[in-house]
Amino acid sequence: MEYHPIPQPEEIEVRVREDAMGAYFMMFATTAMGLPLPILNLVAAVVYYYVNRDKGKFVQFHTLQSLYSQIPVTLLNSGLVAWTIVNFAKDYDFTSFYWGYLVMCGTAGLVYFIFSLVGAVKARKGIFYYFVFFGKVAYHQVYRIRPEHGTSAAQNRPPNY
Amino acid sequence: MQRSILRDLLILLGVFALIWLAASLFHYPDDPQLLSIEKEERLGEAYVDLILLNPMFRELENETIDSAVTIIGERLEAGLKQSDYHYSFVVFENKMINAFTVPGGNILISTGLIAFCDSPEELAAVMAHEMGHVEERHVLSRLIKELGIDILTSGDQYVLGEVTGRLTSSSFDRKQEEEADRFAAELLERSSIEPRTLATLFRKLEKEEDNELMKHFEIISTHPNFSSRIKEALLYEPGDDFEARSMDLDWASIKAGL
Numbered sequence: 271m272e273y274h275p276i277p278q279p280e281e282i283e284v285r286v287r288e289d290a291m292g293a294y295f296m297m298f299a300t301t302a303m304g305l306p307l308p309i310l311n312l313v314a315a316v317v318y319y320y321v322n323r324d325k326g327k328f329v330q331f332h333t334l335q336s337l338y339s340q341i342p343v344t345l346l347n348s349g350l351v352a353w354t355i356v357n358f359a360k361d362y363d364f365t366s367f368y369w370g371y372l373v374m375c376g377t378a379g380l381v382y383f384i385f386s387l388v389g390a391v392k393a394r395k396g397i398f399y400y401f402v403f404f405g406k407v408a409y410h411q412v413y414r415i416r417p418e419h420g421t422s423a424a425q426n427r428p429p430n431y
Numbered sequence: 432m433q434r435s436i437l438r439d440l441l442i443l444l445g446v447f448a449l450i451w452l453a454a455s456l457f458h459y460p461d462d463p464q465l466l467s468i469e470k471e472e473r474l475g476e477a478y479v480d481l482i483l484l485n486p487m488f489r490e491l492e493n494e495t496i497d498s499a500v501t502i503i504g505e506r507l508e509a510g511l512k513q514s515d516y517h518y519s520f521v522v523f524e525n526k527m528i529n530a531f532t533v534p535g536g537n538i539l540i541s542t543g544l545i546a547f548c549d550s551p552e553e554l555a556a557v558m559a560h561e562m563g564h565v566e567e568r569h570v571l572s573r574l575i576k577e578l579g580i581d582i583l584t585s586g587d588q589y590v591l592g593e594v595t596g597r598l599t600s601s602s603f604d605r606k607q608e609e610e611a612d613r614f615a616a617e618l619l620e621r622s623s624i625e626p627r628t629l630a631t632l633f634r635k636l637e638k639e640e641d642n643e644l645m646k647h648f649e650i651i652s653t654h655p656n657f658s659s660r661i662k663e664a665l666l667y668e669p670g671d672d673f674e675a676r677s678m679d680l681d682w683a684s685i686k687a688g689l
Contacts, residue, residue, distance in 0.1 A: 338492065345517065361606065366455045366456070367455045369449055369450065370451045370455025371454075372454075373451075374447055374450045374451040374454060377450050402442070402443055403439035403440050405442050406432065406439060410433075
């Protein structure tokens, strides 16, 4: 599989770098909003991606990386909120598996936060910073050279006799 | 590239699954599992010795009563599926209607409670309920939460005094009471004692709720909703092969010895 060449830091304009950095910082801004309803973070990430997708592959890569890494964190947090509500509503026990899950969500949130912070700083410097798994997926998505198809114009033909 | 992405995904999933598992299995500082049964039993013995020194909890010396309580206790112990505890039932002289659990499988019963019970089955229901608190380690959980495991295991005389004070006026939350009730119903059934005796007991307790003699009784100390507890006890359905077996104790003459 072939990929488009990636630009070097000096080739990337400052405005582009700032837009790329914004993908991560936007997450922090929406975190407080997303605490009671984690899904809001994800909505914000999707909106940011669609607004900025035309600003070049560098911005696309960072917004996608930020968006993809947001998905599991959102799902984990949504699961935690749901589990907590069910426990309170049904008067269930807060089992050790619940507390384990809480710790895992906290760890995931912390790791996500640190990676995003580093990602934002690197993006500002025009550097590609790849998150584990999500970095590769985002790179593959943005820089893969897609085979061209459907370019030939449709032609009208007479019926077959 | 795709293989490398898949490998990263598996690593990520594996790491977080391990974090979940490790954090679930980790014993948090207020987890009663941190204290072994043997240690709990040793502490329990010290607590019981100290409690019985108090004139309000003087141990009753009456062979008839002791042997009746032992018979009931042995029937219940035989009904336990599996237990790490060596139960000890001690009767103390006090006209207050009371029974409470001390860590390590020690259950203290007042003569007032024995007088209050109209049948050995009713006393068995109370004892089964207390055994539920033992098996679920409710007392220990509460003490660890309130005092911390380090203080609890220090063996300090002042700590012992504090703990015994808390034990004799123990109360549990509604959930723990429900767990103990459920445990009691199952244990009574396995011990061939009618589990719905619990409903009879609760009805009697409900009637006497304002009785001053009951103000320290743990079963009613958390302002329980008697209606729902009676309902739960009545809804409990023993298995098809259940057959109640009489206690074979002359309860009236046993009580006459009080």
